[in-house]
Amino acid sequence: MSGKSNKDSILIVDDSEATLEVLQRNLAAEGYQTFTAPTVAAAVSLLETTPVDLVVTDFKMPGGSGMDLVRHIRENLRDTEVMMITGYPSIEGAVEAVKVGAEEYLSKPFTDEELYAAVRRALDKLQLRRSGRAAETQTPTFSHGMMGESKAMRDIQGDIAKAASTTATVLVTGESGTGKELAARAIHYGSARASDPFVPVNCGGIPDSLLESELFGHVKGAFTGAAESRAGFFHAADGGTIFLDEVSETSAPMQVKLLRVLQEKEVYMVGSNRARKVDVRILAATNKDLWALVKKGVFRKDLFYRLNVITIALPPLRERDHDIILLATHFAQRFAEEFGRPHPRFSSQAISVLRNYDWPGNVRELENVVQRLVLMTEGDIIDVPDLPPLMRFSALRGEGLHRTLAEVEYEHINNVLASVNNNKTRAAAILGIDRKTLRQKLRRTPGQSDPPNTTT
Ligand SMILES: Nc1ncnc2c1ncn2[C@@H]1O[C@H](COP(=O)(O)OP(=O)(O)OP(=O)(O)O)[C@@H](O)[C@H]1O
Ligand SMILES: [Mg+2]
Incomplete structure (x- = not known):
C-alpha cells in the first residue's frame, strides 16, 4: 500500500487514450x-x-x-509489481515479459473479471513479499493465499509441501473453481524454483494451430507470417x-509432443x-x-502416467464443511477492505444456508x-434474505429431511x-392465506406448537 492512502495504487500505461480510460x-x-501515463517515459x-x-x-x-x-x-523499484497486457492471437511479449520480471500477464481480449483477478493476484504477491514469511505461518492461510482448516485441506497442504520439495510432475485435479491454479502456484512458490518464472498456459483457450508455437x-x-524467430512458453x-491448465483439451499430436518434452527434457521450435x-x-x-479419457482413447495413457507422478486432488467445497465459513469470512473482510465498507458478519441462519448449499462453482462461486x-448488503449483518434466492431454496432441499413441518x-x-421485499399482502397472496393468518404464523417461532387461543 502506498504511504498516503490505504488503497492499493495502480499506474496504467497505454498509448491508447480509450484503453486508458x-x-x-x-x-x-x-x-x-x-494513475495513468500514455508513454513509457511519462510512466518512468x-x-x-x-x-x-x-x-x-x-x-x-x-x-x-x-x-x-x-x-x-525490476531494476529500480523493489516494491512495485508489474503486469503486462499483450495482444491476441500473438502471445508475443508475454514470454519476454515474464523473463524480465513481470509477475503477471494478461492476453487480449480479457474480461473485467480476468483483469480484476490478475490485479488481485499481483497485489497479493506484493503483500506476501512485504509481510514476509513469518506472517504466513501465523494465520490459517497456508501456501500463497490458499486457506482451509478442514481435514481435507490440511492433507492437501501436506501434499503441496511434499510436491514443492521435489521436481516431479504434478497433476492437479478438481472441479472448476476448487483452487487448482492456486495449488499449482503454491507448489511453485514453495519450491526451489520460486525465484524463477511461473508460467501458466491455458491449453483449452489457445487454438490448437497456435498452441505448438x-x-x-x-x-x-x-510458417506464413513468421517473420522472426520467437521463443515459446x-x-x-x-x-x-510451466502450468499446463486444462491439459485434457490438447489434441492427439500435441500430446505426443508433450510426452517428448517430459521424456527428453528438450523442445523443438516449430520449423x-x-x-x-x-x-x-x-x-x-x-x-x-x-483416466476416463484414457479409457475412451482420447488421452494418451503414457502421457497420463508421466503427468500423474504426484496427484493433488482438490475436494469440492461442499465436502469441506469447515472451510466454507472460514473462506466466506476471509472474502468478506477482503472485499470490505477493498471497497472501503464495514466488515460484515453472517447471521447464524445465513451460515447454515451457506453450509448447506452445494456450491457447484466451488470457491470461485x-x-x-x-x-x-x-x-449489496446494507448494514453489517448478512442475513438469509440477503443471500441469492437460488441458494436459499437449494439449501432448504439439502436440510429438508431433518426439519419439522x-x-x-x-x-x-x-x-x-x-x-417480495417484505410486502405482506403479496406474500399472503402467494402463500394462499390471508394477511391475518400470515401475521399469526410469523409471531410463532419454529418448533413451537400453535399458541392455544389463535384461530387459523
Ligand atoms: N483454499 C483457498 N483459499 C482461498 N482462496 C481460494 C482457495 N481456493 C480457491 N481460491 C480462490 O478461488 C478462485 C478460483 O481458484 P482457481 O482459479 O485456483 O480455481 P481452478 O480450480 O483453477 O478453477 P477453474 O477450473 O475454473 O480454472 C480464485 O480466486 C482463488 O484465489
Ligand atoms: Mg484454473
Missing part, C-alpha cells in the same frame, strides 16, 4: 487509486515521484515498449515451472529440427476425469457471492416475504 474507470470502480517520470503498488502496462507502444518499463521497474516457439519462416519458463534443452518443471491441471453481498413452514414464509 476504460481501465482507469474499471479499476477505480474496484476501489483502487489509479511519474514513478520517480509517486510510489505505486502495481503498474499495468501495454506491451506495444510507440517510443519505448512495455518491456523497457518492466525492466526499468506458443509453447515451443518458432523459427523465422516456419517453455523457454520463458526455463529454470522455473526447426534442432532440439533445445530446457529445464522446466511441469505442473498440469484438469477438471475432467483424465463463494468468492463471487461474497463480493456481491459485501457490495413448522420449521419448513416458517422458513418458507420468510423466503417468500424476502422475495
Whole structure:
C-alpha cells in the first residue's frame, strides 16, 4: 500500500487514450487509486515521484515498449509489481515479459473479471513479499493465499509441501473453481524454483494451430507470417515451472509432443529440427476425469502416467464443511477492505444456508457471492434474505429431511416475504392465506406448537 492512502495504487500505461480510460474507470470502480501515463517515459517520470503498488502496462507502444518499463521497474523499484497486457492471437511479449520480471500477464481480449483477478493476484504477491514469511505461518492461510482448516485441506497442504520439495510432475485435479491454479502456484512458490518464472498456459483457450508455437516457439519462416524467430512458453519458463491448465483439451499430436518434452527434457521450435534443452518443471491441471479419457482413447495413457507422478486432488467445497465459513469470512473482510465498507458478519441462519448449499462453482462461486453481498448488503449483518434466492431454496432441499413441518413452514414464509421485499399482502397472496393468518404464523417461532387461543 502506498504511504498516503490505504488503497492499493495502480499506474496504467497505454498509448491508447480509450484503453486508458476504460481501465482507469474499471479499476477505480474496484476501489483502487489509479494513475495513468500514455508513454513509457511519462510512466518512468511519474514513478520517480509517486510510489505505486502495481503498474499495468501495454506491451506495444510507440517510443519505448512495455518491456523497457518492466525492466526499468525490476531494476529500480523493489516494491512495485508489474503486469503486462499483450495482444491476441500473438502471445508475443508475454514470454519476454515474464523473463524480465513481470509477475503477471494478461492476453487480449480479457474480461473485467480476468483483469480484476490478475490485479488481485499481483497485489497479493506484493503483500506476501512485504509481510514476509513469518506472517504466513501465523494465520490459517497456508501456501500463497490458499486457506482451509478442514481435514481435507490440511492433507492437501501436506501434499503441496511434499510436491514443492521435489521436481516431479504434478497433476492437479478438481472441479472448476476448487483452487487448482492456486495449488499449482503454491507448489511453485514453495519450491526451489520460486525465484524463477511461473508460467501458466491455458491449453483449452489457445487454438490448437497456435498452441505448438506458443509453447515451443518458432523459427523465422516456419510458417506464413513468421517473420522472426520467437521463443515459446517453455523457454520463458526455463529454470522455473510451466502450468499446463486444462491439459485434457490438447489434441492427439500435441500430446505426443508433450510426452517428448517430459521424456527428453528438450523442445523443438516449430520449423526447426534442432532440439533445445530446457529445464522446466511441469505442473498440469484438469477438471475432467483424465483416466476416463484414457479409457475412451482420447488421452494418451503414457502421457497420463508421466503427468500423474504426484496427484493433488482438490475436494469440492461442499465436502469441506469447515472451510466454507472460514473462506466466506476471509472474502468478506477482503472485499470490505477493498471497497472501503464495514466488515460484515453472517447471521447464524445465513451460515447454515451457506453450509448447506452445494456450491457447484466451488470457491470461485463463494468468492463471487461474497463480493456481491459485501457490495449489496446494507448494514453489517448478512442475513438469509440477503443471500441469492437460488441458494436459499437449494439449501432448504439439502436440510429438508431433518426439519419439522413448522420449521419448513416458517422458513418458507420468510423466503417468500424476502422475495417480495417484505410486502405482506403479496406474500399472503402467494402463500394462499390471508394477511391475518400470515401475521399469526410469523409471531410463532419454529418448533413451537400453535399458541392455544389463535384461530387459523
Ligand atoms: N483454499 C483457498 N483459499 C482461498 N482462496 C481460494 C482457495 N481456493 C480457491 N481460491 C480462490 O478461488 C478462485 C478460483 O481458484 P482457481 O482459479 O485456483 O480455481 P481452478 O480450480 O483453477 O478453477 P477453474 O477450473 O475454473 O480454472 C480464485 O480466486 C482463488 O484465489
Ligand atoms: Mg484454473
